[in-house]
Amino acid sequence: MDDKLEMINISKAFASVKANEAVNFTLMHGETHVLIGENGAGKTTLMNILYGLYQQDNGEIRIDGKAVKIKRPSESIAHGIGMVHQHFMLVENLTVAENVVLGQEPRRGVVLDMKKAVETVESLCKQYRFELDPSQRIEDLSVGKQQKVEILKLLYRGADILILDEPTAVLTPSEIDELGKIIRKLNEEGKSVILITHKLREVMAMSDRLTVLRRGRVTGHMRTEDATIEKLVEMMVGKALSLEVEIPEQECGEGVLEVQNLVVRDSRGHNAVNALNFCVHRGEIVGLAGVDGNGQSEFIEALMGLRKVQSGKISILGKDITNKQNRAIIDAGISCVAEDRHKRAVVLEMSLTENTLLGNFAHEPFSRGIWLDYGYATKLTEKLINEFDVRTPSSEVNVMWLSGGNQQKYVVAREISRPHELLVAAQPTRGVDIGAKRFIHEQIVKGRAQGKGVLLVSTELDEILSLSDRIVVIYKGAVAGVLTRAQADERLIGSMMLGDKAEGGK
Numbered sequence: 001m002d003d004k005l006e007m008i009n010i011s012k013a014f015a016s017v018k019a020n021e022a023v024n025f026t027l028m029h030g031e032t033h034v035l036i037g038e039n040g041a042g043k044t045t046l047m048n049i050l051y052g053l054y055q056q057d058n059g060e061i062r063i064d065g066k067a068v069k070i071k072r073p074s075e076s077i078a079h080g081i082g083m084v085h086q087h088f089m090l091v092e093n094l095t096v097a098e099n100v101v102l103g104q105e106p107r108r109g110v111v112l113d114m115k116k117a118v119e120t121v122e123s124l125c126k127q128y129r130f131e132l133d134p135s136q137r138i139e140d141l142s143v144g145k146q147q148k149v150e151i152l153k154l155l156y157r158g159a160d161i162l163i164l165d166e167p168t169a170v171l172t173p174s175e176i177d178e179l180g181k182i183i184r185k186l187n188e189e190g191k192s193v194i195l196i197t198h199k200l201r202e203v204m205a206m207s208d209r210l211t212v213l214r215r216g217r218v219t220g221h222m223r224t225e226d227a228t229i230e231k232l233v234e235m236m237v238g239k240a241l242s243l244e245v246e247i248p249e250q251e252c253g254e255g256v257l258e259v260q261n262l263v264v265r266d267s268r269g270h271n272a273v274n275a276l277n278f279c280v281h282r283g284e285i286v287g288l289a290g291v292d293g294n295g296q297s298e299f300i301e302a303l304m305g306l307r308k309v310q311s312g313k314i315s316i317l318g319k320d321i322t323n324k325q326n327r328a329i330i331d332a333g334i335s336c337v338a339e340d341r342h343k344r345a346v347v348l349e350m351s352l353t354e355n356t357l358l359g360n361f362a363h364e365p366f367s368r369g370i371w372l373d374y375g376y377a378t379k380l381t382e383k384l385i386n387e388f389d390v391r392t393p394s395s396e397v398n399v400m401w402l403s404g405g406n407q408q409k410y411v412v413a414r415e416i417s418r419p420h421e422l423l424v425a426a427q428p429t430r431g432v433d434i435g436a437k438r439f440i441h442e443q444i445v446k447g448r449a450q451g452k453g454v455l456l457v458s459t460e461l462d463e464i465l466s467l468s469d470r471i472v473v474i475y476k477g478a479v480a481g482v483l484t485r486a487q488a489d490e491r492l493i494g495s496m497m498l499g500d501k502a503e504g505g506k
Helices: 043-050 073-078 096-101 114-128 143-156 173-188 200-206 229-237 296-303 326-331 341-345 352-357 374-387 404-417 434-449 461-467 490-497
Strands: 003-014 017-028 032-037 058-063 066-068 081-084 161-165 192-196 209-214 217-223 255-265 271-281 284-289 309-316 334-337 422-426 453-458 470-475 478-484
Touching: 003 043, 017 032, 017 043, 017 058, 017 192, 017 209, 017 217, 032 043, 032 173, 032 200, 032 229, 043 161, 043 192, 073 081, 081 143, 096 114, 096 143, 114 143, 114 173, 143 161, 143 173, 173 192, 173 200, 173 490, 192 200, 200 229, 209 229, 217 229, 229 434, 255 296, 255 453, 271 284, 271 296, 271 309, 271 453, 271 478, 284 434, 284 461, 284 490, 296 309, 296 334, 296 422, 326 334, 334 404, 341 404, 352 374, 352 404, 374 404, 404 422, 404 434, 422 434, 434 453, 434 461, 453 461, 461 490, 470 490, 478 490
Parallel strands: 032 192, 032 209, 081 161, 161 192, 284 453, 284 470, 334 422, 422 453
Antiparallel strands: 003 017, 003 058, 058 066, 209 217, 255 271, 255 309, 470 478
């Protein structure tokens, strides 16, 4: 196998921060190469250079042995490079075929040749064994099938190098297996694949080779068959680190959260939450597991007073908080790590200290009468930065200048530090590295030990399985089953997430 892509001595700095320093990376014809590292290690910067979103300060890119200059994404695409981003770029009310050809539509004169578009997509689906209906609308597809559409878009445009950014973040175990088969089929067809992921077990299962970055530098290249998870962790963080967090046995206390026959509608007026019933006790972590789009987002919004409850009841420590305002719900004792940090958790144009004041400014010690105590907010923010290893020059830097993983660490730090009886942790480790993930898990378990109730909402089954005392599986807004820690396994939960009912623990 010869080299399809070479990135030689690539360096990139933003002001005084070196994002990449003399990085070397190669990709062979027909292989899958994984790029791993902590948040801020430089993975995304390196791929953004390859995709034309940034230009390197030093170094050279070669494709098929020829030096190329890539100044914008259109030039990257012209060189046969395509990228599937973590958040899909699909138009939900268009069909599969319409999304695939969008921007490069086949035409008969000036008229869109829809028949040819469908035939082309059908041919690609057959070639790569994608079970997709070209006439089906995106909004009616599972997340796994939407991902296939994104890959089809790249194949339609002739991509030979496919960059997949966190491709399994919202997939079920069966969908992850299916993605692995797709990647191998792409390799068989001569396509080269670059994976960016934090999930080390998937690194081992899906790749041929891997490159590890730490603080902008390469700490190692190796064939996957020569790697172990322990070795990769040490290369990523610079020391040996256990990924498991101990969950000691303990008795549960009184009920903190009770959800009774809850019905909540989505933005289209359909029931996203359908007669949902479950509870969370003190000293207990309850995992809410499900494929993205099965009512989790609407439920959290209703719980936090951001979406109207149509019927049913939500109680905190016996107090009805149904359809109360967000401020009253926070004051009732709920702290929430929002699943969409940009939409619900932070104001990007404000500093870390200013964001710490959000949701806190109405109470002492953040305010005294009508006056804000900015000094106290600054000291608390600096304390959170140090404790949670939020990598930022200072507490006065705007949140928008932090990496996604460091933004997430800050949000988790702020919400855990807020006085609460129930912590709602929605996708708490999405986009963070293994070191930060372990630390966040430790903080969640610490809250459990202190007698807090924890509702963990996650699409990552390993996270649900490793932390939860009980697991509530949700499908189409209703409970598909409830399992104790002893009853749960990944395959059973994955099956229930796809609609197979199961009787579990109470």
